[in-house]
Amino acid sequence: MNPHFLAHICLIPLLLVAISLTARNARICRLATGILTWVQLAVVTYLLFPLLTGQIQSVALHFEIPWLGVLLTGFAADRLSAFFIVLTTFIMACATSHADYFFATEEFLKINQGRNFRAFYAATNFFLLAMTAVFLSDNLGYLWIAVETTTLSSAYLVYFDKTKNALEATWKYLMICTVAIGFALLGTVFIFASSQHGALAEGSLNITELIAHAAQLNFPLVKLGFMFCLIGYGTKAGMFPLHSWMPDAYSEAPAPASAMLSGGLMNCSLFALWRVMEIFHASNTHAVIGQTMTYVGTVTIVAASLLLIRQHSFKRMWAYSSIENCGLMLVAIGINAGGLFLLQAINHSIAKVALFLVSGDIIHASGSKKLNHLHGVLNACPLWGVTLALGTFALTGCPPFGSFISEITLLHTMADSQRWILVSLLVAGIAISFVAICVHVGRILFGGPKAKFNPYMPIRASIIPAFLICCSIAMGLFVDSNFWIGLK
Numbered sequence: 001m002n003p004h005f006l007a008h009i010c011l012i013p014l015l016l017v018a019i020s021l022t023a024r025n026a027r028i029c030r031l032a033t034g035i036l037t038w039v040q041l042a043v044v045t046y047l048l049f050p051l052l053t054g055q056i057q058s059v060a061l062h063f064e065i066p067w068l069g070v071l072l073t074g075f076a077a078d079r080l081s082a083f084f085i086v087l088t089t090f091i092m093a094c095a096t097s098h099a100d101y102f103f104a105t106e107e108f109l110k111i112n113q114g115r116n117f118r119a120f121y122a123a124t125n126f127f128l129l130a131m132t133a134v135f136l137s138d139n140l141g142y143l144w145i146a147v148e149t150t151t152l153s154s155a156y157l158v159y160f161d162k163t164k165n166a167l168e169a170t171w172k173y174l175m176i177c178t179v180a181i182g183f184a185l186l187g188t189v190f191i192f193a194s195s196q197h198g199a200l201a202e203g204s205l206n207i208t209e210l211i212a213h214a215a216q217l218n219f220p221l222v223k224l225g226f227m228f229c230l231i232g233y234g235t236k237a238g239m240f241p242l243h244s245w246m247p248d249a250y251s252e253a254p255a256p257a258s259a260m261l262s263g264g265l266m267n268c269s270l271f272a273l274w275r276v277m278e279i280f281h282a283s284n285t286h287a288v289i290g291q292t293m294t295y296v297g298t299v300t301i302v303a304a305s306l307l308l309i310r311q312h313s314f315k316r317m318w319a320y321s322s323i324e325n326c327g328l329m330l331v332a333i334g335i336n337a338g339g340l341f342l343l344q345a346i347n348h349s350i351a352k353v354a355l356f357l358v359s360g361d362i363i364h365a366s367g368s369k370k371l372n373h374l375h376g377v378l379n380a381c382p383l384w385g386v387t388l389a390l391g392t393f394a395l396t397g398c399p400p401f402g403s404f405i406s407e408i409t410l411l412h413t414m415a416d417s418q419r420w421i422l423v424s425l426l427v428a429g430i431a432i433s434f435v436a437i438c439v440h441v442g443r444i445l446f447g448g449p450k451a452k453f454n455p456y457m458p459i460r461a462s463i464i465p466a467f468l469i470c471c472s473i474a475m476g477l478f479v480d481s482n483f484w485i486g487l488k
Contacts, residue, residue, distance in 0.1 A: 005047055006061050006075060009085075009132060012040040016125040026117035030100040033121050037093040037128070044089050044132075051082035060208075061136065074139035076208065080338050081135040084271055084345070088135070091263040091349050092128050096121075098357045098464040099256035105364050105456045120160050120257075127153040127260065134268040140188045140205040140275075144181070147236065147272050150265055151177045157257035158249045169248035176245040177236050184232025184272075190225030191279070194218040207275055214283035222279070226289055229276045230296070237269035238319075238326040240300040250319035251369065255360020258315060262322045262356060263349035270329050274341060281336045290334045297330030298425050305432035308440075314359050314369050317440055321395060322352060324433050331426070332410055335417070340410050347402040347475055351394035354468035358387050358461075362444075365455045371440055375447035381455040385445050387465050392441045394472040396434040402475025 016036055020029045050056045058078040077085075103117065130153050133146035151174065159170040188205065195210060196203035197218040204210060210217070235242035250258045273293075280289040304324035311317040325348040332341035362377055362384060363369050378385030394401040397408075407430060414423045455461075 005077075006136070008047060009044055010129060012036050012043065013125045013129045013132075017122050020118050020121035020125065023118060026103075029117055029121040030096075030103060033124065034093075034097040034100050037089070037096050040128075041086070041089045041093050044085055048077065048082040048085060051077055051079050052086070054079065060138070074142050074206065075136045076138035077136055080274075080342055081271070083342055084135045084267060085132055087342075087346055087349060088131050088264045088267065089128070091353055092124070092260060094353055094464050094468060095256045095259040095263070095357070096124065098259075098461075099254075101457070101460055102254065102256055102357075102360055102364075105361070105461075108456055119156060123153055123156040124257075124260070127157070127264075129153075131264050131268050134271060137275075138207050140191060140207060140210075143207075143272055143275060144185055144188050147184070147233065147268060148178075148181050150268055151181065151236070154257075154261060154265060157260065158253045160254055160257060161252065163252070165248075166252040169245075169252040173245045173249045176242070180232045180235030180242065182232070183228045183235075187225040187228030187230075187232060187276075190221050190228060191217075191276070194221035194225060197221060207278065210279050211282040214279050217279070217283065219283075222283075223289065226276060226280060226292075230273065230293070233269045233272045233276070234296070234330075237266050237273070237330075238300075238323045239296060239330065240303040240323060240327070243300075243304075243323050243326075246323060247313075247316040247319040250322070250356075251313055251315040255315075255356050255363070258318075258360070259353040259356040262318065263353040266322060266326060267345045267349065270326065270333065270341070270345070273330075274333050274338065277333055277336070290336060293334030294331050294419075294422065295334075297327045297332075297334060298422050298429070300324070300327030300330060301429035301433075302327075302425055305429040305436065308433055308436040311436075311440060312371055314363060314371055314374060314444075315356070317371070317437065318352060318355055318359065321433065321437060322348075324429065325352075327429070328407065328410060328426075331414070331422075335413060337410070337413060340406060340413065343406040343479075344403075344410065347406050347472060348395070350468050350472045350475070351391055351401070351403060354465040354472075355388070355391040355395060358384055358391060358465045361455070361458075361461045362388070365453050367452060371443065374444045376445075376453070378445040379448070380453040381458050383458050383462050384455065387462050387469065388441060389445060390469045391465065392437060394469055396437055397430060398434075400476040401472045402479065403472070405476055405479060 016033050019032050023029050058076060061075040061077060127150060130146055130149040137143040137146050155170055155174050158173055159166050192203050192205055194217040238246045250261060253261060301324050304320050304327060308320045329341050329344050332344055366374055394403060397403045411423060411426060
C-alpha cells in the first residue's frame with residue numbers, strides 16, 4: 001500500500017470542498033462534483049486494489065502533516081473496510097451525477113429558488129470524507145469522531161430546502177443522533193475501562209489491540225460498553241424503536257441527499273457496530289452479545305414491515321424500508337457474518353439510491369409526495385414506471401436481483417444454526433414488507449395518469465437509476481454467495 005494513502009484519498013474531496021466554497025457559479029459546483037467524484041472512485045479502487053483482491057488482508061495507515069510535524073496514527077484498512085469505501089464512493093458518485101439533473105429540473109420548474117448550492121456541495125464532499133474516515137478508523141475514539149462528523153456534515157443536506165418541515169426534520173435528526181452518539185461515547189469509555197481492568201494496564205482504544213486481548217478484557221465493563229454503543233450507533237442506523245428521525249430526514253432532504261443518507265450514512269453507523277462487535281467475536285463472551293444483536297435486528301425487521309403497511313408519503317415509505325434493511329444487517333453482524341453484512345449493504349444501497357432518485361423525479365413531475373396523489377406513472381412516463389417497478393423488485397428481494405441472493409443466504413445461514421423462531425420471524429417480516437411496498441408502488445404505477453404530471457427530460461433522468469438497477473441484476477446473476485460468506 002502507498003504510504004501516503006490517506007493523503008491521496010483525501011485530496012479530491014478537499015479540492016471539491018474548496019471549489020464549492022469559492023466558485024461563483026452553482027453549475028460549476030454541480031459539474032465538478034459529479035465528474036471528480038467518479039475520479040475519486042477510480043483513485044480509491046486503485047489504491048485499495050491489493051485489499052480488494054485479497055493480496056493483503058489488512059494494513060496500518062498513518063497521516064503525516066509535514067509542515068506541522070504531526071503524525072496521526074490509529075488508521076487501518078482491511079478487506080471489509082476497503083469494499084465499503086469503494087461502495088460509499090460509488091454511491092456518492094451516482095447521487096452527485098444525478099443531482100446535476102435534479103437541480104436543473106428545479107431551476108426549470110422554478111422550485112425552491114435562491115438556495116445555497118455552494119454550501120450543499122461543500123457539505124456533500126465533507127460528508128464523503130467523514131464516511132471514508134469511519135471505515136479507516138482503527139481507534140474507537142477516531143471512530144466516534146468520524147461518525148459524529150457524518151451527522152454534522154449531513155445536517156445541511158436535510159435542511160437544504162429551508163422549509164418549515166425541513167427545519168423540523170433537521171433539528172430532530174441533530175438532537176436524536178447527537179444524544180445517541182453521546183451514548184456511544186459513554187460505551188467507548190466503558191470499553192476503554194475494560195481494557196484498563198483487563199490485560200492492558202494503561203488502557204487502549206486501538207481496535208486491533210483490543211481484539212488481540214479480547215479474552216482478557218473485563219467482561220461486565222465491556223458488556224456495558226456494548227449496550228451503550230448499540231443504543232448510540234444503532235439509533236444513527238435506524239434501529240427500532242430509536243428510528244424516529246429517519247423518516248422525517250429522508251422525506252425532507254432533496255432526493256440526491258436522501259440517496260446519500262440511505263445508501264451511505266446507514267452503512268457507516270452499522271460498520272461502527274461491526275467494529276465494536278469484532279472485539280466481542282474475538283473473546284469468549286460473544287454468544288450473549290451476538291444473540292442480543294440478532295434479536296434487536298429481528299425486532300427491527302418485523303416492526304418496520306408492519307409500519308410499511310400504512311404509509312402516506314412516497315419517500316417516507318423508502319425510509320421505513322431502510323429500517324427493515326438495517327435489521328437484516330444487524331442480524332448479519334450478530335452472527336459474525338461480515339461478508340453477508342457487506343453483501344446486504346451493497347444490494348440495499350444500489351437499489352435504494354436508484355429508488356430515491358427516480359422518486360425525486362416523479363415528485364417533481366407530479367408536484368406531490370403523497371401516495372394517494374401519485375398514480376398512473378406507467379402510462380404518463382413508461383420509462384420512469386419501468387425503472388420504479390424494477391427498483392422495487394430489486395429492493396424487496398426478488399430474483400434475479402442481488403438482494404435475493406443476500407437475503408436467502410442470510411436465511412440459510414440462520415437455518416443452519418437451527419434458530420427456527422428467528423428464521424420464521426425474518427421470513428414473515430420480509431414477506432410483509434414485500435407485499436406492503438408492492439401494493440403502494442402498484443397504486444403509483446397503475447390507474448389513470450395525473451392531469452398535471454409533467455416529466456422533464458425523462459431519458460436523462462433515468463440514466464443513473466437504470467445503471468444502478470443493471471448493477472443489482474449483475475449482483476444477482478454473477479456474484480458467488482460463497483465468496484461473501486467467507487469474507488471477513
